[in-house]
Amino acid sequence: ELKVEQNPLFLSMQEGKNYTIYCNYSTTSDRLYWYRQDPGKSLESLFVLLSNGAVKQEGRLMASLDTKARLSTLHITAAVHDLSATYFCAVEKATSGSRLTFGEGTQLTVNP
Amino acid sequence: EPEVTQTPSHQVTQMGQEVILRCVPISNHLYFYWYRQILGQKVEFLVSFYNNEISEKSEIFDDQFSVERPDGSNFTLKIRSTKLEDSAMYFCASRPTDSGEQYFGPGTRLTVT
Numbered sequence: 001e002l003k004v005e006q007n008p009l010f011l012s013m014q015e016g017k018n019y020t021i022y023c024n025y026s027t028t029s030d031r032l033y034w035y036r037q038d039p040g041k042s043l044e045s046l047f048v049l050l051s052n053g054a055v056k057q058e059g060r061l062m063a064s065l066d067t068k069a070r071l072s073t074l075h076i077t078a079a080v081h082d083l084s085a086t087y088f089c090a091v092e093k094a095t096s097g098s099r100l101t102f103g104e105g106t107q108l109t110v111n112p
Numbered sequence: 113e114p115e116v117t118q119t120p121s122h123q124v125t126q127m128g129q130e131v132i133l134r135c136v137p138i139s140n141h142l143y144f145y146w147y148r149q150i151l152g153q154k155v156e157f158l159v160s161f162y163n164n165e166i167s168e169k170s171e172i173f174d175d176q177f178s179v180e181r182p183d184g185s186n187f188t189l190k191i192r193s194t195k196l197e198d199s200a201m202y203f204c205a206s207r208p209t210d211s212g213e214q215y216f217g218p219g220t221r222l223t224v225t
Contacts, residue, residue, distance in 0.1 A: 033213075040221075041218070041219075042203065042216050042218045042219050043155070043203065043216045045213060048213055088154065090155070098160070098168070098210065099145070099157040099168055099170070100145075100147075100155075100157060102154045102156070103154060104153075104154045105154055
């Protein structure tokens with residue numbers, strides 16, 4: 001059974017600081033996704049990582065994938081209050097109609 | 113930009129009642145999914161659907177649940193006899209191919225009293 005673990009689960013940081021969220025998964029996967037969720041809202045796709053060594057950046061967020069270590073990271077640079085949200089990683093195995101298996105989520109609060 | 117839509121946004125029902133949650137996937141998408149998220153918890157897969165049949169389901173998706181694509185646009189999730197523990201946000205998702213990205217709808221919040 002595929003397991004996906006995120007840490008930390010809760011992160012409170014100051015504006016302007018950097019931090020990294022980690023996503024570990026238990027078996028080989030084909031794709032890894034990062035989503036953002038605001039309270040009571042749906043899932044907003046941030047990144048799709050397809051291969052070992054993949055790195056994608058959008059604004060203050062950068063995601064990377066190491067398939068050998070079964071690890072993805074979401075790095076936050078110079079955090080701003082607007083980044084406060086819950087961030088989920090999700091892993092997919094490429095079978096027909098394959099499901100996403102989500103991590104528990106990291107609740108990020110950026111304080112002024 | 114095309115998007116997945118879901119109705120209703122919030123449904124309140126009594127325990128034991130049947131509910132139908134509705135989704136309209138993006139029009140050229142072929143793969144459809146239901147996920148749920150109990151308040152404060154992670155998102156859990158329920159079922160995937162392709163070519164008018166279930167392709168995969170989780171252990172959560174028991175005999176009380178069913179899915180249907182009654183016409184060319186709607187994709188529904190039915191819960192026959194709701195329980196308190198069915199209270200959650202239910203997300204529909206669709207994708208164009210089995211290798212494309214999944215696009216999530218806004219969700220339906222189901223409250224069972």
